[in-house]
Amino acid sequence: MALLRTRKGRRLAVLLLCLVGLGSAAGLALLAFRDNLVFFVTPGDLAEAPPPAGRMLRLGGLVEAGSVARDRRDGKPVARFRVTDGRAALDVEFAGILPDLFREGQGVVALGTLRPDGSFLASEVLAKHDETYMPPEVAAALKKAGHWQPESAPAPPAAGWNTLTPRKSGG
Amino acid sequence: MTHLPYIAASYGLAVLIGAGFAVDAWLRVGRARRRLDAIDPRRTRGRDAG
Amino acid sequence: MLRAVDTIPIPMPAGGRSLHRFANPGRFLRISGRVLPFLAIPALVLTVVGLAWGLLVAPPDYQQGDAVRIIYIHVPSAWLASGGYLSLAICAALSLVWRHPLADLAAVEIGPVGAAFTALCLATGSLWGKPMWGAWWVWDARLTSVLVLFFLYLGHIALVRAFDDPVRGYRAGAILALAGVVNLPVIKFSVDWWNTLHQPATLSLTGAPSMHVSMLWPLLVCIAGFSLGFAAIVTARLRAAVMERRIRGLLLAQAQTV
Known part of the structure:
Protein backbone atom coordinates (compact mmCIF):
# COMPACT_ATOMS: atom_id res chain seq x y z
CA MET A 1 0.00 0.00 0.00
CA ALA A 2 1.26 3.40 -0.99
CA LEU A 3 0.06 4.87 2.29
CA LEU A 4 2.44 2.78 4.37
CA ARG A 5 5.57 3.66 2.36
CA THR A 6 6.29 6.91 4.16
CA ARG A 7 6.69 7.54 7.89
CA LYS A 8 3.91 10.09 7.66
CA GLY A 9 1.64 7.55 5.98
CA ARG A 10 2.36 4.97 8.65
CA ARG A 11 1.60 7.46 11.41
CA LEU A 12 -1.68 8.34 9.70
CA ALA A 13 -2.60 4.66 9.37
CA VAL A 14 -1.86 3.99 13.04
CA LEU A 15 -3.90 7.04 14.02
CA LEU A 16 -6.91 5.99 11.93
CA LEU A 17 -6.67 2.44 13.30
CA CYS A 18 -6.64 3.75 16.87
CA LEU A 19 -9.65 5.97 16.20
CA VAL A 20 -11.62 3.09 14.67
CA GLY A 21 -10.73 0.88 17.65
CA LEU A 22 -11.60 3.54 20.18
CA GLY A 23 -14.81 4.39 18.36
CA SER A 24 -15.98 0.78 18.33
CA ALA A 25 -15.06 0.33 21.98
CA ALA A 26 -17.04 3.43 22.92
CA GLY A 27 -19.96 2.31 20.74
CA LEU A 28 -20.06 -1.11 22.38
CA ALA A 29 -19.84 0.40 25.85
CA LEU A 30 -22.72 2.76 25.12
CA LEU A 31 -24.75 -0.13 23.71
CA ALA A 32 -24.09 -2.22 26.83
CA PHE A 33 -25.14 0.59 29.17
CA ARG A 34 -28.05 1.64 26.97
CA ASP A 35 -30.68 1.08 29.67
CA ASN A 36 -28.75 3.10 32.25
CA LEU A 37 -28.28 6.05 29.91
CA VAL A 38 -32.01 6.60 29.67
CA HIS A 129 -39.27 21.62 26.73
CA ASP A 130 -39.70 20.66 23.10
CA GLU A 131 -37.57 22.09 20.30
CA THR A 132 -40.22 24.65 19.29
CA TYR A 133 -39.55 28.39 19.63
CA MET A 134 -42.47 30.62 18.74
CA PRO A 135 -43.52 34.21 19.53
CA PRO A 136 -46.81 34.47 21.46
CA GLU A 137 -48.58 36.21 18.55
CA VAL A 138 -47.78 33.34 16.19
CA ALA A 139 -48.94 30.76 18.74
CA ALA A 140 -52.15 32.75 19.25
CA ALA A 141 -52.74 33.03 15.51
CA LEU A 142 -52.26 29.27 15.02
CA LYS A 143 -54.66 28.52 17.88
CA LYS A 144 -57.21 31.01 16.57
CA ALA A 145 -57.07 29.53 13.08
CA GLY A 146 -57.76 26.13 14.62
CA HIS A 147 -54.47 24.62 13.43
CA TRP A 148 -53.27 23.67 16.88
CA GLN A 149 -54.45 22.89 20.40
CA PRO A 150 -51.32 23.04 22.61
CA GLU A 151 -53.12 21.01 25.34
CA SER A 152 -53.53 17.95 23.18
CA ALA A 153 -50.99 18.03 20.35
CA PRO A 154 -47.41 19.05 19.62
CA ALA A 155 -46.79 22.11 17.45
CA PRO A 156 -47.57 21.68 13.73
CA PRO A 157 -44.70 21.21 11.21
CA ALA A 158 -42.31 24.17 11.41
CA ALA A 159 -42.44 25.04 7.71
CA GLY A 160 -46.10 26.04 8.22
CA TRP A 161 -45.40 28.80 10.73
CA ASN A 162 -41.75 29.71 11.06
CA THR A 163 -42.07 32.66 8.67
CA LEU A 164 -45.65 33.53 9.59
CA THR A 165 -46.25 37.21 10.47
CA PRO A 166 -49.63 37.61 12.16
CA ARG A 167 -51.31 40.94 11.69
CA LYS A 168 -51.52 42.93 14.90
CA SER A 169 -55.11 42.84 16.12
CA GLY A 170 -56.82 45.83 17.68
CA GLY A 171 -54.45 48.28 15.98
CA MET B 1 -39.11 41.18 31.31
CA THR B 2 -39.67 37.77 32.91
CA HIS B 3 -36.82 35.79 34.48
CA LEU B 4 -34.64 38.91 34.54
CA PRO B 5 -32.02 37.66 37.05
CA TYR B 6 -31.33 34.54 34.97
CA ILE B 7 -31.10 36.54 31.73
CA ALA B 8 -28.87 39.20 33.31
CA ALA B 9 -26.55 36.56 34.75
CA SER B 10 -26.28 34.81 31.37
CA TYR B 11 -25.48 37.97 29.41
CA GLY B 12 -23.15 39.16 32.15
CA LEU B 13 -21.17 35.92 32.08
CA ALA B 14 -20.97 35.96 28.28
CA VAL B 15 -19.65 39.53 28.19
CA LEU B 16 -17.21 38.81 31.02
CA ILE B 17 -15.76 35.71 29.33
CA GLY B 18 -15.65 37.24 25.83
CA ALA B 19 -14.12 40.54 26.91
CA GLY B 20 -11.78 38.82 29.36
CA PHE B 21 -10.23 36.58 26.74
CA ALA B 22 -10.09 39.35 24.13
CA VAL B 23 -8.33 41.81 26.47
CA ASP B 24 -5.97 39.11 27.73
CA ALA B 25 -4.98 38.13 24.18
CA TRP B 26 -4.50 41.81 23.23
CA LEU B 27 -2.25 42.49 26.22
CA ARG B 28 -0.28 39.29 25.67
CA VAL B 29 0.45 40.15 22.04
CA GLY B 30 1.55 43.67 23.05
CA ARG B 31 3.81 42.36 25.82
CA ALA B 32 5.41 39.77 23.55
CA ARG B 33 5.97 42.37 20.83
CA ARG B 34 7.66 44.81 23.23
CA ARG B 35 9.95 42.12 24.65
CA LEU B 36 10.85 40.94 21.18
CA ASP B 37 11.57 44.55 20.17
CA ALA B 38 14.00 44.81 23.05
CA ILE B 39 16.04 41.67 22.46
CA ASP B 40 15.72 40.61 18.84
CA PRO B 41 18.74 41.73 16.80
CA ARG B 42 17.06 41.03 13.47
CA ARG B 43 14.07 42.98 14.57
CA THR B 44 16.09 46.16 15.23
CA ARG B 45 17.82 45.80 11.92
CA GLY B 46 14.49 45.41 10.18
CA ARG B 47 13.25 48.61 11.78
CA ASP B 48 16.37 50.58 10.78
CA ALA B 49 15.97 49.41 7.24
CA GLY B 50 12.34 50.28 6.95
CA MET C 1 1.62 49.13 8.11
CA LEU C 2 3.87 46.13 8.48
CA ARG C 3 5.42 45.62 11.85
CA ALA C 4 9.11 44.86 11.79
CA VAL C 5 8.63 41.43 13.36
CA ASP C 6 6.40 40.41 10.51
CA THR C 7 9.10 40.97 7.95
CA ILE C 8 11.83 38.80 9.44
CA PRO C 9 13.20 36.90 6.47
CA ILE C 10 13.48 33.25 7.46
CA PRO C 11 14.48 30.96 4.61
CA MET C 12 11.86 28.42 3.64
CA PRO C 13 12.74 24.80 3.03
CA ALA C 14 12.80 24.26 -0.71
CA GLY C 15 9.52 23.01 -2.12
CA GLY C 16 7.54 23.78 1.02
CA ARG C 17 4.31 21.89 0.75
CA SER C 18 0.99 23.60 1.24
CA LEU C 19 0.41 22.35 4.79
CA HIS C 20 3.76 23.58 6.00
CA ARG C 21 3.50 26.93 4.32
CA PHE C 22 2.27 28.45 7.57
CA ALA C 23 4.81 26.63 9.72
CA ASN C 24 7.34 29.38 9.09
CA PRO C 25 6.89 31.68 12.12
CA GLY C 26 7.75 34.88 10.26
CA ARG C 27 5.27 34.12 7.52
CA PHE C 28 2.62 33.09 10.04
CA LEU C 29 3.00 36.38 11.96
CA ARG C 30 2.84 38.36 8.74
CA ILE C 31 -0.26 36.63 7.37
CA SER C 32 -2.12 36.33 10.69
CA GLY C 33 -1.43 39.99 11.40
CA ARG C 34 -3.16 40.92 8.19
CA VAL C 35 -6.08 38.52 8.73
CA LEU C 36 -6.73 39.35 12.40
CA PRO C 37 -8.60 42.66 11.89
CA PHE C 38 -10.89 40.93 9.40
CA LEU C 39 -11.79 38.43 12.12
CA ALA C 40 -11.87 40.72 15.14
CA ILE C 41 -13.90 43.64 13.78
CA PRO C 42 -16.76 41.59 12.24
CA ALA C 43 -16.71 39.42 15.38
CA LEU C 44 -17.24 42.44 17.60
CA VAL C 45 -19.91 43.98 15.36
CA LEU C 46 -21.87 40.75 14.86
CA THR C 47 -21.72 39.78 18.54
CA VAL C 48 -22.87 43.20 19.75
CA VAL C 49 -25.64 43.37 17.14
CA GLY C 50 -26.70 39.75 17.70
CA LEU C 51 -26.82 40.00 21.49
CA ALA C 52 -28.64 43.36 21.47
CA TRP C 53 -31.11 41.99 18.91
CA GLY C 54 -31.71 38.89 20.98
CA LEU C 55 -31.99 40.78 24.25
CA LEU C 56 -34.06 43.76 23.17
CA VAL C 57 -35.68 43.24 19.77
CA ALA C 58 -36.50 39.53 19.36
CA PRO C 59 -39.93 38.48 20.67
CA PRO C 60 -40.40 36.41 23.83
CA ASP C 61 -41.42 32.77 23.46
CA TYR C 62 -45.07 31.76 23.89
CA GLN C 63 -44.12 29.33 26.67
CA GLN C 64 -40.74 30.40 28.00
CA GLY C 65 -41.37 34.14 28.12
CA ASP C 66 -38.16 36.15 28.10
CA ALA C 67 -36.04 33.25 29.37
CA VAL C 68 -35.76 32.21 25.72
CA ARG C 69 -33.23 35.07 25.32
CA ILE C 70 -30.66 32.90 27.11
CA ILE C 71 -30.42 30.69 24.01
CA TYR C 72 -28.72 33.55 22.11
CA ILE C 73 -25.71 32.80 24.32
CA HIS C 74 -26.28 29.14 25.11
CA VAL C 75 -26.54 27.83 21.54
CA PRO C 76 -23.49 29.69 20.12
CA SER C 77 -21.34 28.65 23.08
CA ALA C 78 -22.55 25.03 22.76
CA TRP C 79 -21.59 25.14 19.09
CA LEU C 80 -18.17 26.55 19.98
CA ALA C 81 -17.66 23.97 22.73
CA SER C 82 -17.97 21.18 20.15
CA GLY C 83 -16.46 23.10 17.21
CA GLY C 84 -13.52 24.22 19.35
CA TYR C 85 -12.87 20.66 20.41
CA LEU C 86 -12.98 19.55 16.77
CA SER C 87 -10.35 22.19 15.93
CA LEU C 88 -8.27 20.94 18.87
CA ALA C 89 -8.49 17.40 17.48
CA ILE C 90 -7.53 18.58 13.98
CA CYS C 91 -4.47 20.29 15.47
CA ALA C 92 -3.68 17.05 17.28
CA ALA C 93 -3.81 15.07 14.03
CA LEU C 94 -1.66 17.70 12.25
CA SER C 95 0.83 17.42 15.08
CA LEU C 96 0.95 13.63 15.39
CA VAL C 97 0.90 12.73 11.70
CA TRP C 98 2.42 15.71 9.92
CA ARG C 99 4.52 17.04 12.84
CA HIS C 100 3.30 20.53 12.10
CA PRO C 101 5.06 22.87 14.56
CA LEU C 102 2.30 25.50 14.70
CA ALA C 103 -0.37 22.87 15.38
CA ASP C 104 1.16 22.16 18.80
CA LEU C 105 1.11 25.82 19.77
CA ALA C 106 -2.42 26.21 18.39
CA ALA C 107 -3.68 23.26 20.46
CA VAL C 108 -2.22 24.81 23.61
CA GLU C 109 -3.98 28.11 22.85
CA ILE C 110 -7.34 26.60 21.80
CA GLY C 111 -7.69 24.61 25.04
CA PRO C 112 -8.48 27.39 27.55
CA VAL C 113 -10.75 29.27 25.11
CA GLY C 114 -12.73 26.13 24.32
CA ALA C 115 -12.97 25.26 28.00
CA ALA C 116 -14.29 28.76 28.79
CA PHE C 117 -17.02 28.55 26.14
CA THR C 118 -17.96 25.05 27.36
CA ALA C 119 -18.25 26.47 30.87
CA LEU C 120 -20.41 29.31 29.49
CA CYS C 121 -22.61 26.74 27.73
CA LEU C 122 -23.04 24.76 30.96
CA ALA C 123 -23.66 27.88 33.06
CA THR C 124 -26.23 29.42 30.73
CA GLY C 125 -27.90 26.02 30.34
CA SER C 126 -28.19 25.88 34.10
CA LEU C 127 -29.57 29.42 34.26
CA TRP C 128 -32.20 28.45 31.70
CA GLY C 129 -32.90 25.05 33.26
CA LYS C 130 -33.73 26.34 36.73
CA PRO C 131 -36.75 28.45 35.74
CA MET C 132 -37.84 26.30 32.76
CA TRP C 133 -37.25 22.68 33.77
CA GLY C 134 -37.27 23.30 37.49
CA ALA C 135 -33.70 22.08 38.06
CA TRP C 136 -30.24 23.61 37.75
CA TRP C 137 -28.79 20.31 36.64
CA VAL C 138 -29.92 16.81 35.70
CA TRP C 139 -27.76 13.81 34.84
CA ASP C 140 -29.22 13.14 31.43
CA ALA C 141 -27.09 11.98 28.51
CA ARG C 142 -26.75 15.43 26.88
CA LEU C 143 -25.73 17.36 29.98
CA THR C 144 -23.40 14.61 31.15
CA SER C 145 -21.64 14.29 27.79
CA VAL C 146 -21.06 18.07 27.66
CA LEU C 147 -19.67 17.93 31.20
CA VAL C 148 -17.31 15.18 29.99
CA LEU C 149 -16.27 17.52 27.15
CA PHE C 150 -15.46 20.20 29.73
CA PHE C 151 -13.29 17.73 31.67
CA LEU C 152 -11.54 16.68 28.44
CA TYR C 153 -10.65 20.35 27.87
CA LEU C 154 -9.38 20.68 31.46
CA GLY C 155 -7.40 17.44 31.09
CA HIS C 156 -5.82 18.73 27.88
CA ILE C 157 -4.95 22.08 29.46
CA ALA C 158 -3.23 20.33 32.37
CA LEU C 159 -1.52 17.63 30.31
CA VAL C 160 0.17 19.87 27.73
CA ARG C 161 1.73 21.85 30.58
CA ALA C 162 2.65 18.88 32.75
CA PHE C 163 6.03 17.95 31.19
CA ASP C 164 9.42 19.62 31.47
CA ASP C 165 9.99 18.82 27.83
CA PRO C 166 7.22 20.70 25.98
CA VAL C 167 7.30 18.29 23.03
CA ARG C 168 6.30 15.39 25.28
CA GLY C 169 3.43 17.51 26.60
CA TYR C 170 2.30 18.29 23.05
CA ARG C 171 2.31 14.58 22.14
CA ALA C 172 0.40 13.52 25.26
CA GLY C 173 -2.11 16.34 24.79
CA ALA C 174 -2.62 15.44 21.13
CA ILE C 175 -3.37 11.82 22.01
CA LEU C 176 -5.88 12.90 24.67
CA ALA C 177 -7.51 15.36 22.25
CA LEU C 178 -7.93 12.67 19.58
CA ALA C 179 -9.26 10.08 22.02
CA GLY C 180 -11.86 12.58 23.21
CA VAL C 181 -13.27 12.98 19.70
CA VAL C 182 -15.50 9.95 20.39
CA ASN C 183 -17.45 12.22 22.71
CA LEU C 184 -18.50 14.63 19.93
CA PRO C 185 -21.00 12.33 18.15
CA VAL C 186 -22.25 11.24 21.58
CA ILE C 187 -23.02 14.89 22.43
CA LYS C 188 -24.66 15.53 19.07
CA PHE C 189 -26.85 12.44 18.99
CA SER C 190 -27.47 11.95 22.72
CA VAL C 191 -30.85 13.68 22.41
CA ASP C 192 -31.90 11.29 19.63
CA TRP C 193 -30.44 8.04 20.95
CA TRP C 194 -31.74 8.21 24.51
CA ASN C 195 -34.58 9.73 26.50
CA THR C 196 -33.14 13.00 27.76
CA LEU C 197 -34.60 16.00 29.52
CA HIS C 198 -32.72 18.22 27.05
CA GLN C 199 -34.76 18.96 23.94
CA PRO C 200 -33.69 17.65 20.50
CA ALA C 201 -31.97 19.94 17.98
CA THR C 202 -33.97 22.89 16.67
CA LEU C 203 -31.62 23.69 13.79
CA SER C 204 -30.73 21.04 11.25
CA LEU C 205 -29.21 21.03 7.80
CA THR C 206 -32.09 19.09 6.30
CA GLY C 207 -35.39 20.16 7.85
CA ALA C 208 -37.10 23.50 8.48
CA PRO C 209 -35.98 25.03 11.81
CA SER C 210 -38.73 24.74 14.40
CA MET C 211 -38.02 28.31 15.41
CA HIS C 212 -39.70 31.46 14.17
CA VAL C 213 -37.55 33.62 11.85
CA SER C 214 -37.80 36.55 14.28
CA MET C 215 -35.73 34.45 16.72
CA LEU C 216 -33.72 32.53 14.14
CA TRP C 217 -31.99 35.57 12.62
CA PRO C 218 -30.54 36.98 15.85
CA LEU C 219 -29.47 33.44 16.79
CA LEU C 220 -27.62 32.99 13.48
CA VAL C 221 -25.96 36.41 13.88
CA CYS C 222 -24.83 35.43 17.38
CA ILE C 223 -23.47 32.10 16.16
CA ALA C 224 -21.49 33.89 13.41
CA GLY C 225 -20.23 36.55 15.84
CA PHE C 226 -19.19 34.06 18.53
CA SER C 227 -17.44 31.86 15.94
CA LEU C 228 -15.46 34.76 14.48
CA GLY C 229 -14.66 35.91 18.01
CA PHE C 230 -13.34 32.47 18.88
CA ALA C 231 -11.19 32.47 15.74
CA ALA C 232 -9.89 35.99 16.47
CA ILE C 233 -9.02 35.21 20.10
CA VAL C 234 -7.24 31.97 19.17
CA THR C 235 -5.34 33.71 16.34
CA ALA C 236 -4.20 36.51 18.65
CA ARG C 237 -3.14 34.04 21.34
CA LEU C 238 -1.27 32.01 18.74
CA ARG C 239 0.56 35.13 17.54
CA ALA C 240 1.60 35.83 21.12
CA ALA C 241 2.69 32.21 21.58
CA VAL C 242 4.84 32.30 18.43
CA MET C 243 6.54 35.50 19.59
CA GLU C 244 7.01 34.12 23.11
CA ARG C 245 8.69 31.02 21.68
CA ARG C 246 11.06 33.22 19.69
CA ILE C 247 11.83 35.25 22.84
CA ARG C 248 12.69 32.05 24.73
CA GLY C 249 14.89 30.92 21.86
CA LEU C 250 16.76 34.23 21.75
CA LEU C 251 17.27 34.35 25.52
CA LEU C 252 18.59 30.79 25.43
CA ALA C 253 20.98 31.65 22.61
CA GLN C 254 22.21 34.73 24.50
CA ALA C 255 22.76 32.69 27.66
CA GLN C 256 24.81 30.17 25.76
CA THR C 257 27.08 32.70 24.07
CA VAL C 258 27.88 34.54 27.29
Missing part, protein backbone atom coordinates in the same frame (compact mmCIF):
# COMPACT_ATOMS: atom_id res chain seq x y z
CA PHE A 39 -33.06 9.57 31.76
CA PHE A 40 -36.67 8.46 32.19
CA VAL A 41 -39.07 5.60 31.45
CA THR A 42 -42.54 6.07 29.99
CA PRO A 43 -45.86 4.67 31.30
CA GLY A 44 -45.78 2.20 28.39
CA ASP A 45 -42.32 0.92 29.50
CA LEU A 46 -43.65 0.45 33.04
CA ALA A 47 -46.70 -1.45 31.82
CA GLU A 48 -44.43 -3.84 29.91
CA ALA A 49 -41.85 -4.32 32.66
CA PRO A 50 -43.11 -3.28 36.12
CA PRO A 51 -40.28 -2.12 38.42
CA PRO A 52 -39.64 -3.60 41.87
CA ALA A 53 -41.87 -2.04 44.52
CA GLY A 54 -40.52 1.08 46.16
CA ARG A 55 -37.76 1.65 43.58
CA MET A 56 -37.12 5.34 42.78
CA LEU A 57 -37.52 6.03 39.08
CA ARG A 58 -38.14 8.84 36.64
CA LEU A 59 -41.40 8.79 34.76
CA GLY A 60 -41.59 10.78 31.53
CA GLY A 61 -44.42 11.59 29.16
CA LEU A 62 -47.03 14.19 28.25
CA VAL A 63 -49.50 15.67 30.72
CA GLU A 64 -52.88 14.43 29.53
CA ALA A 65 -55.30 17.18 28.45
CA GLY A 66 -57.94 17.95 31.07
CA SER A 67 -56.32 15.80 33.76
CA VAL A 68 -54.70 18.45 35.97
CA ALA A 69 -56.29 19.08 39.36
CA ARG A 70 -54.65 21.47 41.82
CA ASP A 71 -55.54 21.94 45.48
CA ARG A 72 -53.77 22.67 48.75
CA ARG A 73 -52.99 20.37 51.67
CA ASP A 74 -51.56 21.77 54.92
CA GLY A 75 -50.87 25.03 53.09
CA LYS A 76 -48.80 23.32 50.40
CA PRO A 77 -49.88 23.08 46.77
CA VAL A 78 -50.74 19.56 45.61
CA ALA A 79 -51.19 18.67 41.95
CA ARG A 80 -52.72 15.53 40.45
CA PHE A 81 -52.43 14.78 36.75
CA ARG A 82 -52.09 11.89 34.30
CA VAL A 83 -48.89 11.27 32.34
CA THR A 84 -49.27 9.44 29.04
CA ASP A 85 -46.98 8.23 26.25
CA GLY A 86 -49.81 7.22 23.92
CA ARG A 87 -49.55 3.54 24.92
CA ALA A 88 -50.41 3.78 28.61
CA ALA A 89 -51.14 6.46 31.22
CA LEU A 90 -50.40 6.81 34.95
CA ASP A 91 -51.92 8.96 37.69
CA VAL A 92 -49.30 11.17 39.30
CA GLU A 93 -49.51 13.04 42.59
CA PHE A 94 -47.04 15.76 43.46
CA ALA A 95 -46.83 18.07 46.47
CA GLY A 96 -44.72 21.12 45.68
CA ILE A 97 -44.21 23.92 43.22
CA LEU A 98 -44.49 22.99 39.55
CA PRO A 99 -41.99 24.52 37.07
CA ASP A 100 -43.02 27.46 34.88
CA LEU A 101 -43.36 25.36 31.74
CA PHE A 102 -45.79 22.87 33.32
CA ARG A 103 -49.13 22.76 31.52
CA GLU A 104 -51.46 20.28 29.87
CA GLY A 105 -49.93 18.75 26.76
CA GLN A 106 -46.42 19.53 28.03
CA GLY A 107 -43.69 16.91 28.40
CA VAL A 108 -42.75 16.29 32.03
CA VAL A 109 -40.31 14.08 33.91
CA ALA A 110 -41.33 13.10 37.44
CA LEU A 111 -38.99 11.52 39.99
CA GLY A 112 -40.69 9.24 42.49
CA THR A 113 -42.03 5.77 43.24
CA LEU A 114 -44.85 3.60 42.01
CA ARG A 115 -47.43 3.02 44.74
CA PRO A 116 -49.17 -0.34 45.29
CA ASP A 117 -52.38 1.03 43.79
CA GLY A 118 -50.57 1.69 40.51
CA SER A 119 -50.38 5.46 40.84
CA PHE A 120 -47.13 7.40 40.94
CA LEU A 121 -46.03 9.55 43.88
CA ALA A 122 -43.60 12.21 42.65
CA SER A 123 -41.10 14.00 44.85
CA GLU A 124 -39.85 16.22 42.00
CA VAL A 125 -41.43 17.27 38.70
CA LEU A 126 -39.38 18.71 35.83
CA ALA A 127 -40.89 20.20 32.68
CA LYS A 128 -39.44 18.97 29.41
